[in-house]
Structures are given as structure tokens and as C-alpha cells.
Amino acid sequence: MIVFILCFILFLVGLFGILTSRNIIKIIIGLSIMEFSVYLFLVLIGYIENGQAPIITKDMINLPVVDPLPQAMVLTAIVIGLATKSMLMAIAIRLYKKFKTFDIRKITSLKG
Amino acid sequence: MELTLSILLVFMIIGAVYALFARDLLSALISCGIVGYGLVICFLLLKAPDLAIVQIVVETVTLIIMVAVILDSTRQDLREKIVHNERGTHFINAKYVFNVLTVVILALFFLFFFNQAIGRLEPFGTHVTRMASAYVGDAAIKTGSANLVTGVLFDFRAYDTLGEATILFTAVVGVLTILRIKGRK
Structure with a gap:
């Protein structure tokens, strides 16, 4: 149970970073921390005590297998997270080229 | 553990x-x-x-x-x-207090739903496979893949992987578009 609560605390740390920091890079870092906590939470739900990895081998012992479904879903989510993060990075590069700063208080004009 | x-x-x-x-x-x-x-x-x-x-x-x-x-x-x-x-120290402080207040309100909001969700979950380590038990039983025979995660990703839920590939393609196109065009001065 304490693992779930620590995961939730990690989520809140990421939320705090997104809402209070003014640097675009710090905001992206907070977003990725939130993502990591959600991945870990989903994999933690599917874990079975003394389970074995979901790979079938010849000399398999008669133990329960860890739930493969959350792992497959998280694998998809990690790749999608990479795609969204690279989009954010590209936008950050463009903003830095135009405004010469990462500070969102100074990025006030919305013209292309 | x-x-x-x-x-x-x-x-x-x-x-x-x-x-x-x-x-x-x-x-x-x-x-x-x-x-x-x-x-x-x-x-x-x-x-x-x-x-x-x-x-x-x-x-x-x-x-x-x-x-x-x-x-x-x-x-x-x-x-x-x-x-x-x-x-401008005190000007920043007023905005900072507002931001922290927003974080606290959102944190309480999330805490409410977390509390509700944690009551329905099994304790850590005692998960019971419901949907995936069919995958675990038959995956090796049906898909021919020894790795169950690969079996789920590329066979049982292949459309999901197709959507993931679409998102990756869209992201690549988006990055190229953003980085190529010169901005207006």
C-alpha cells in the first residue's frame, strides 16, 4: 500500500513542477515525472508476489505469471510519451529561436 | 520487495x-x-x-x-x-502564492479520487489476473510467441500498436514541420 502512496506523491511533485515553474524546460521535466509515476503505478497494479516474468521457457516452474496486459499497455504509453516529448522539444527550440529565452513570462506575443 | x-x-x-x-x-x-x-x-x-x-x-x-x-x-x-x-520580489511572490494554491486545490482533488481508487484495488502483490488469464493460457499456442507481452502487443491488440505507429508518424511529421518553416520576424 505504501508503494501506491509514494507513487501518488511522485505524481504530485510533477504537478507542482508544471504549475509553479516558469521555465519551459522545467515544465517538460515536470510532465515527464508525472508520466513516469503513472507508468510505475500501472505496472505495480499488475504485479503478483513471487510471480515470474511473462516469458514462456521450457523449464518453467509452476508459479503464477505477472499480468502481461498492463505491461503491454505501458509499453505503448512509453513510446507515445517519447513522441509527445519530442514535439514539446521542437516547440521549445522554435520558441527559443524567436524569443531568445525559455521564460514563459517573456513569451507574450502569439504571432507565428 | x-x-x-x-x-x-x-x-x-x-x-x-x-x-x-x-x-x-x-x-x-x-x-x-x-x-x-x-x-x-x-x-x-x-x-x-x-x-x-x-x-x-x-x-x-x-x-x-x-x-x-x-x-x-x-x-x-x-x-x-x-x-x-x-x-520585483513581492510581485513574483503574489503570483507564486496563487500558483501554490492552485497546486493544493488540484492535489486535494486528485487525493479524493486516489482515495476512492485505492479502496477498490487489491493490496500490493495480490493481483488476480482476470482478463489476461486467457492470454497467459493460450498465447504460446495461438500466437507462437514465447514472450507474452509481445503476443499481446502484436497479436491480440495489434490495432492498438497500429494506432501507436500512427501517433509516432504524426509526431515525426509534426517535428519536421515545426523545425523546417522559418518564423516571421
């Missing part, structure tokens, strides 16, 4: 907090790497080797891209931040 994971998670939380309060952008990125690579060790402990491999590749690529983004801008940004703190 739970104790080991808790120690790792506390380590990750410390790294995350340092990443958000670091004065230098480069050290913030490196401490964000603490969280990512701690996640890799957690995945290995949780018997998810595929996830660990993918996460280590993704984390390395992200770190390299982010370092490339900030490399020639770090010092300049730092100087500006210090000047700003000296000039």
Missing part, C-alpha cells in the same frame, strides 16, 4: 524535487534522469524486462535531445533569473 521498491521510490522523489528546484538547467535534466533510470530498476524488480529495455532506450534518447536543446542557452537564462529575483 515492497521495502526495496519504497526505498527506490523515495530516491526518485528526491531526484524529482531536486530537478524542479535546481538553479542550472543541465543539473535539472540530469536529476530528471535519476527518476527515469530509477524507473528502469523498478521495472526490473517488478518482472517487466521488456519495459526496462524500452524505458532505458527512451530515457537515453530523451536526455540527449534535451541536452542538445539547452546546451547553448543555460548560462544566459540563469543570469536573467537572478536579475528578476532582485528586481
Whole structure:
């Protein structure tokens, strides 16, 4: 149970970073921390005590297998997270080229 | 098992907090790497080797891209931040209080739903496979794949993977579009 609560605390740390920091890079870092906590939470739900990895081998012992479904879903989510993060990075590069700063208080004009 | 994971998670939380309060952008990125690579060790402990491999590749690529983004801008940004703190202290403080208040309200909102969800989940380690028991039983015969995660991804839920590939393609097209066009002066 304490693992779930620590995961939730990690989520809140990421939320705090997104809402209070003014640097675009710090905001992206907070977003990725939130993502990591959600991945870990989903994999933690599917874990079975003394389970074995979901790979079938010849000399398999008669133990329960860890739930493969959350792992497959998280694998998809990690790749999608990479795609969204690279989009954010590209936008950050463009903003830095135009405004010469990462500070969102100074990025006030919305013209292309 | 739970104790080991808790120690790792506390380590990750410390790294995350340092990443958000670091004065230098480069050290913030490196401490964000603490969280990512701690996640890799957690995945290995949780018997998810595929996830660990993918996460280590993704984390390395992200770190390299982010370092490339900030490399020639770090010092300049730092100087500006210090000047700003000296000039308008109480103006920044009012906005900061508002931001922290927003965080607290959202945190209470999330805490309510977390509390409701945690009551319905089984305690850690006593999960019962409901939907995946069919996958675990027949995957080797139906798909011919020894790795169950691969079997789920590429056979039972192949349309999901197709959508993921579409999102990757869209992201690549978007990045190329954003980085190619010259902005208006």
C-alpha cells in the first residue's frame, strides 16, 4: 500500500513542477515525472508476489505469471510519451529561436 | 520487495524535487534522469524486462535531445533569473502564492479520487489476473510467441500498436514541420 502512496506523491511533485515553474524546460521535466509515476503505478497494479516474468521457457516452474496486459499497455504509453516529448522539444527550440529565452513570462506575443 | 521498491521510490522523489528546484538547467535534466533510470530498476524488480529495455532506450534518447536543446542557452537564462529575483520580489511572490494554491486545490482533488481508487484495488502483490488469464493460457499456442507481452502487443491488440505507429508518424511529421518553416520576424 505504501508503494501506491509514494507513487501518488511522485505524481504530485510533477504537478507542482508544471504549475509553479516558469521555465519551459522545467515544465517538460515536470510532465515527464508525472508520466513516469503513472507508468510505475500501472505496472505495480499488475504485479503478483513471487510471480515470474511473462516469458514462456521450457523449464518453467509452476508459479503464477505477472499480468502481461498492463505491461503491454505501458509499453505503448512509453513510446507515445517519447513522441509527445519530442514535439514539446521542437516547440521549445522554435520558441527559443524567436524569443531568445525559455521564460514563459517573456513569451507574450502569439504571432507565428 | 515492497521495502526495496519504497526505498527506490523515495530516491526518485528526491531526484524529482531536486530537478524542479535546481538553479542550472543541465543539473535539472540530469536529476530528471535519476527518476527515469530509477524507473528502469523498478521495472526490473517488478518482472517487466521488456519495459526496462524500452524505458532505458527512451530515457537515453530523451536526455540527449534535451541536452542538445539547452546546451547553448543555460548560462544566459540563469543570469536573467537572478536579475528578476532582485528586481520585483513581492510581485513574483503574489503570483507564486496563487500558483501554490492552485497546486493544493488540484492535489486535494486528485487525493479524493486516489482515495476512492485505492479502496477498490487489491493490496500490493495480490493481483488476480482476470482478463489476461486467457492470454497467459493460450498465447504460446495461438500466437507462437514465447514472450507474452509481445503476443499481446502484436497479436491480440495489434490495432492498438497500429494506432501507436500512427501517433509516432504524426509526431515525426509534426517535428519536421515545426523545425523546417522559418518564423516571421
